[in-house]
Amino acid sequence: MQLTVRDVSRLLNVPESKVTRWIKQDGLPSRRVDGKYHFSRVDLLEWATTRQLKVAAEVFDHLDGETPSASGLADALELGGIHGPVRAANQEQALRALAEFLPLSDGVDRDVLLRLFLAREGMASTAIGDGIALPHVRNPIVLHVERPLVTLCYLEQPVDFNALDRKPVHALFSLVCPTVRSHLQTLSRLTYALHDEGFKQAVIRRALSEEILREARRVEGSLAETNRSGGSR
Numbered sequence: 001m002q003l004t005v006r007d008v009s010r011l012l013n014v015p016e017s018k019v020t021r022w023i024k025q026d027g028l029p030s031r032r033v034d035g036k037y038h039f040s041r042v043d044l045l046e047w048a049t050t051r052q053l054k055v056a057a058e059v060f061d062h063l064d065g066e067t068p069s070a071s072g073l074a075d076a077l078e079l080g081g082i083h084g085p086v087r088a089a090n091q092e093q094a095l096r097a098l099a100e101f102l103p104l105s106d107g108v109d110r111d112v113l114l115r116l117f118l119a120r121e122g123m124a125s126t127a128i129g130d131g132i133a134l135p136h137v138r139n140p141i142v143l144h145v146e147r148p149l150v151t152l153c154y155l156e157q158p159v160d161f162n163a164l165d166r167k168p169v170h171a172l173f174s175l176v177c178p179t180v181r182s183h184l185q186t187l188s189r190l191t192y193a194l195h196d197e198g199f200k201q202a203v204i205r206r207a208l209s210e211e212i213l214r215e216a217r218r219v220e221g222s223l224a225e226t227n228r229s230g231g232s233r
Contacts, residue, residue, distance in 0.1 A: 002038040011055055012048065026051075027124060041184055046136065049191045050128050051164070073189040074216035076150040079103070080176070082209045084154030091159055092118060095135055098153045098172045105144070127163030130204060131170045132194065134187075148177040148186040154206055171203055193219045 008028075009016045020037070022028035029043035048055045083101045088094035095117040099110045117135050120126065127133040151174050158168030173190060177183040193199045199215040207215075 002040060003044060004039075005037050008039055008044060011044070012053055042180060045184055045187055045191070046134075049134060049187065050124070050126055052128055052195075054195060055188065055191070072217070072220045073150065073186065073193055074213050074220060076148040076175075076186055077152065077216055078213055079147060080149035080151035080174075082152045082154075082212060085156040085206075086153065087156045088159055091121065091161055094153075094155055094159050094169070094172060095121070097155075098135060098151065098174055101153050102151050102174060102176060103149055104176065121161070125162040125164070127161040127165075127167075127169050128194065129163060129165040129167065130200070131158055131167050132173070132200075132203065133161050133163070133169045133171070134173050134175075134190070136174060145176055145178050148175065148182045150175055150186060150190060152203070152212070171206075189220070189223070192223055196222070 003011070005016050005019050008019045012019070019028070023030050023037060028039075028047055030037045030039050032038075045055055080103060081101065084097075086094075086097040088097055092114075096114050099114045099117065102110075102113070104110070104113075120136060125133070126135050153172045153174075155170045155172070158170040161169040163169065175183060175186055175190070177186055193216060194203075196215075196219045199212070199219050202212050202215045
């Protein structure tokens, strides 16, 4: 189901006039049909994520024909792996390293994946600030995996990703999921975690994998408690 301007206004907690301004001035992805703007949940969540905007959890609800993913962020990150530091002199080399680390089957052409990463960066940077980026292709990477995977790749030296805060990137996250819904759920959980100072600082200072996973589980517990409290009102 496509979102309307009113839906986006509610999910981002801003006036409808601001949503319209974002479309015209800040590249909020949309399409116009019969004079009205429509938005996809994937585009909205990814656009908001790169601008460090909080999105209401309901953005990934009610996707027809798909059941919620049972995997949490910590499980996905443990499956996808934490790698590095790797040497990269520029954005392309950094994205190539990330593509190589993604736990994909042998049949996946990683050179094609790299070109898709680069094409997406050419449209708009996936850097979200503070040296962190969430590279992804124009559409979610939906492949034949049993559960969502989140891969974190550290760079030996930061490289320029044209971030809005102008800080070079040293940590790259990428997602591989079995369905669009699981992509939305996992990205939403990762975004929520990156708004948590404890998890974010663990990533920024390159803490041991065990600490990052522990922080991810703590954040998940906080999110679950928030959801329970919200549901009880």
